[in-house]
Amino acid sequence: MAEASSEAGPDEATLTVDELSARVGMTVRTLRFYAGRGLIPPPVRRGRVGYYGPEHIARLDLVRELQAHGFTLSAIEGYLERIPDNASPQDIALHRTLLTPWMRDLPETLDRPALVRRTGRELSDDDIEMLIALGVVEPTPDEDVFQVATAHLSLGVELLDLDLPVDAVLAAGRIFTDHGRAVAEELTEVFRTKVWPHYRDSGGPPEYIQQLVERFKPVTIQGLVLAYERAVGETQRDTVRRRRRP
Structure with a gap:
């Protein structure tokens, strides 16, 4: 990432590292660590004091979004390397917007008793299997602990009452997944x-x-x-x- 100087938007860079820390909710130590890894450009220097501006805030917001999506630090570095050094805060914000989940609610981690309480009904092993086939519930390495798309849970419960064959649901799921991925890419x-x-x-x-x-x-x-x-x-x-x- 290119070195910043007083010519690189000096009027916009007005935050000290302490003020930037308070603004983005990260410790000064974390900010300096990120700067050392090249995740944000160097501050604009005025004398012995470094100042930060909208570009730094936008990149830090993007780093936080990438972390929320499970990106490792190395993957984040690789992602940011593809963003030009002269990208505006608007450009960076658009990268972040593309990462925003399209679902209204992120999945919740629920154990089986909590899932039963949330659905308001007893759930047999076959019911759980059906909810998994529907994509509403995903198993985790921990037995009887699930990732649940709570925004779609009520619909999944309604489908349980239709007594659909699991293989039919799985077949339909494959169709939606394959064509959905193609639509998403285009x-x-x-x-x-x-x-x-x-x-x-x-x-x-x-x-x-x-x-x-x-x-x-x-x-x-x-x-x-x-x-x-x-x-x-x-x-x-x-x-x-x-x-x-x-």
């Missing part, structure tokens, strides 16, 4: 090449850009739902037409 490319440059060039602050992107998410999901509904309708009509043929 939408990410659209975001990277079309949405990102538009928001970046708008010149808005990182918070404004993140709000715009957050609004983009539900619109995209709704579009996917509508496309699926149309596709199901067309498939049904095609099936009826084929059956009517002699």
